[in-house]
Amino acid sequence: MGLKGKEQTVILGGGVTGLAAGIASGGLVLESEETPGGICASYYMGVRSGRVYPHPPDQEPAFRFERGGGHWIFGGDPAVLRFISRLSPCQRYTRNSAVYFPQWDLYVPFPLQNHLAFLPKEVAARALEEMVAQPGSAAGAETMAQWLEKAFGPTLCELFFFPFHELYTAGLYRAVAPQDPYKTPLHVPTVIRGAFGQPEPVGYNQTFIYPEQGLDHLVRSLASACRLQTSSPVRRIDLRERALHLEDGTVIGYEYLISTLPLDRTLTMSGLATSSRPDPATSVLVVNVGGVPGKRCPPYHWVYFPNSRSGFHRVGFYTNVAAHFRPKGSKSPLVSMYIERSFLPDALPQGDTLAAAAQAMVQEVVDLGYLEEALAVHWNTIRTAYTWRWPGSRWNQEAQQLLLENGVIPAGRFGRWTFQGIAESIAQGLMVGATARS
Structure with a gap:
């Protein structure tokens, strides 16, 4: 397709950090998926059809799920929490x-x-x-x-x-x-x-807030306030020409580049390498399940497991936080839950092996008495889900400095290879985006 033009600021990644940076900078946000939000995106699964929807469907009742499992908004500067609540009204909950x-x-x-x-x-x-x-x-x-x-x-x-x-x-x-x-x-x-x-x-996370209309509403509110281009995966970053080469052949020039993509991936796309050994990450399989609760379904928001037959470490219950995760108009109690299992990235299962792993996790929560009947089952894999550091490692600092020296600003939980919640990620996006505008 060739050169599309040149932008003052481009942001890679349409998660909450990237969207916030897009609002503050006025720049173009490139998201590889069809919908924004990253691991914080909510979606819906129809009870009758099994179809997945990005927004609440009118044609059938649906369970609300989240791509990365339960993502609750904890901590955060009061000004940022107010910003979030103005975009999407929230309720506050006490952790259980x-x-x-x-x-x-x-x-x-x-x-x-x-x-x-x-x-x-x-x-x-x-x-x-x-x-x-x-x-x-x-x-x-x-x-x-x-x-x-x-x-x-x-x-x-x-x-x-x-x-x-x-x-x-x-x-x-x-x-x-x-x-x-x-x-x-x-x-x-x-x-x-x-x-x-x-x-x-x-x-x-003693207390946390969550949007009354779901994270998808917050994400849509953020997205509507910035210039977002979805279905636009970037293949390569040309640092010398200050140009982005997209998978479809489009080339977009930039003056200022912010990347919220995983730090190691941004380095690879830029053709850069550190002298330090890269720090590791782990992947997660998130299995979302909606159905009839079992007789032993607990009242907790989430439960940690020191051991499990199918390898999961946490089971969370969306509907124990808020009733609006169950289908609208449901006359009998229904449960919406998520199950998480970690893998090393190269061991993340694919195809039939992935399906078998997910089904084993669902069967185990049935055997635990948490679920009587599954009405909706859908799973997602997140290749870079949690980031870690080798003892004494300076890879993170070296990698970020190398990108900065080449005109790329890393931002966000994965862009800076750290743990931070939604509120902190939005705050960081606003701050980094504001520097681009100035």
């Missing part, structure tokens, strides 16, 4: 999550370390003794496994933290550096109070 131990058929509220009173007495006593004996000793741990054991002791690690992280990190937890300690906070006085039945709410 738990860990399930099948050997005892026992649910323990999360964070586990703050609810020792729910565990068998001898286990709780041993775990408490270990955590009190070495408070603050996690400093200096080189790997996530070392950090977990130093922080929580061998009892809780053997019971939950090691087997859960084996599933969650697809086995990387013994090799990658500690990160995201706020996800599993350790405060000994709080642990002691929890051991005697007086737990306190802690963690980064």
Whole structure:
């Protein structure tokens, strides 16, 4: 097709960071998929037809699902939360999550370390003794496994933290550096109070907000305020000519380029390489299920599993957060849920193997009593879902600096190879986009 023209600013990726950058900069947002939103996109699946819709359908009742599983909006600057709520009115919820131990058929509220009173007495006593004996000793741990054991002791690690992280990190937890300690906070006085039945709410997501009309409404509101071009995958970034080569042959020039694509992918597309070993990532298979709840369907927003037959590490229940995830007008209680299983990227299944893995996950939640009958099943794979760091690695800093030196601004959760929520991602997009406009 040839040269389409030259843009002042182009943003790669139409997730929430890219859309926010597009609003702030006035630049062109290129999204490879047919619809924007990235892993935060909601979609709908018809009960009668099994058809997938990007928006709520009028012709049949449908379950609401999310591409990346439950993405709730936690934390965030008050100004950013107000910005989000003005685009799409939100409700605030208090987290209700738990860990399930099948050997005892026992649910323990999360964070586990703050609810020792729910565990068998001898286990709780041993775990408490270990955590009190070495408070603050996690400093200096080189790997996530070392950090977990130093922080929580061998009892809780053997019971939950090691087997859960084996599933969650697809086995990387013994090799990658500690990160995201706020996800599993350790405060000994709080642990002691929890051991005697007086737990306190802690963690980064004690409360969260969620749009009343779904994340798809928030994404559409963001998209309507910027220049978005969907179905536009970029094949190559020509740094010398400052041009983007799309898969369909179109070439778009740019003055200012923001990339929210995964950091390693942006490097490859740009023809750049670091001297450092690239940091790893894990992939996730998300299986969305709508149906008739089983007799043992729990009341939690999500449940963590230290072990499972089919390899999943978390089951979440959209409808335990908000009723609008079930089909409109449904006369009987229905459940909308998601199941997550992690893989190393090169081990992510395809074709029939992927279908078999997804079906095994659904069958296990049926066997757990969470689901009586599945009425809608749909799955998605996310190749770069969680990002990690090797101990002592400077790859992230080197990669970002290399891109900056070549006129590419990395932004967002995957663009900067870090963990951040929706609110922080939107804030970063607005900030980076504003610098392009100035």
